[in-house]
Amino acid sequence: MKKSITWKGLNKLQTTEHCELLLEEHRMIASAVVEGTADGREVNFSYRIHTDANWRTLSVSVLNRIEGDFKQLVYTSDGAGNWFDAEGLELSHFKGCIEIDIMLSPFTNSLPIKRLRMKLGESQRISVLYFDLLKFEVRRVEQIYTRLTDDRYKYENTENDFKALIKFDGSGLVSSYPGLFEMTALQ
Numbered sequence: 714m715k716k717s718i719t720w721k722g723l724n725k726l727q728t729t730e731h732c733e734l735l736l737e738e739h740r741m742i743a744s745a746v747v748e749g750t751a752d753g754r755e756v757n758f759s760y761r762i763h764t765d766a767n768w769r770t771l772s773v774s775v776l777n778r779i780e781g782d783f784k785q786l787v788y789t790s791d792g793a794g795n796w797f798d799a800e801g802l803e804l805s806h807f808k809g810c811i812e813i814d815i816m817l818s819p820f821t822n823s824l825p826i827k828r829l830r831m832k833l834g835e836s837q838r839i840s841v842l843y844f845d846l847l848k849f850e851v852r853r854v855e856q857i858y859t860r861l862t863d864d865r866y867k868y869e870n871t872e873n874d875f876k877a878l879i880k881f882d883g884s885g886l887v888s889s890y891p892g893l894f895e896m897t898a899l900q
Contacts, residue, residue, distance in 0.1 A: 718886060719898040720819050725752050726893055732820050739766045747817055751847065755779055758846055760815055765792050768828035773813050775844055784849055788813075788842065796842065807842055807853055814854065815844040819879075819887040819894040822868065827885045831860040838871075864888075 714736045722728035728749030735742040743762040750756060757779060763772040769792035777784045787799040788807075796807040811828065815821045829837050836859040843854035857869040861878070868877045880889040888896045 717900045718896060720894045721897045722749060723893055723895060726817065728756055728817055730818055730820065740764060741768065743820060745818065745820060751817055754847060756817060760818065768824055769811055770813050770824060775815065777846060777849055786844065786851060810840045810842050810853060812839055812841045813844065814841045816846045819890050822879055823881065823886050825858055826866060826881055831858065833860055835860050
């Protein structure tokens with residue numbers, strides 16, 4: 714099954730994300746393009762994410778295209794928290810991370826929601842590979858998700874005390890990320 718989703722950035726995030734999902738029995742592949750401005754800076758990147766049937770990230774590729782300069786980050790995982798760079802070298806500082814979080818993409822907030830399948834009131838602390846696209850770096854970040862209702866989760870980034878109440882649609886995709894993103898199309 715295929716899905717096509719569009720998110721619009723709000724306030725200081727004047728971005729548009731066009732995401733195509735390919736959902737198959739044993740995998741999910743997301744391909745997206747994000748364009749616009751963030752805090753007054755040009756943003757133009759694409760990504761491709763491959764997960765297994767349980768939504769554990771197996772590979773991620775991010776291509777940043779700013780002012781004619783192309784930079785790419787490529788990582789693979791065994792789905793059990795072991796990460797490798799494009800040359801196959803193990804990245805021990807990311808050990809234990811299952812999810813990724815790409816700055817300026819609401820889609821990646823769907824990955825832990827789909828994988829963890831939390832019960833109402835349940836909280837989960839997770840370690841993620843955080844892709845900071847304004848600095849074009851990847852670092853380990855701790856996050857907490859708490860399921861408040863059937864469709865709302867509290868998100869906390871422990872690195873900077875950022876918190877948000879994110880609304881998800883019935884299929885586990887971000888529909889509203891107050892002040893940051895709104896889903897504008899789903900087909």
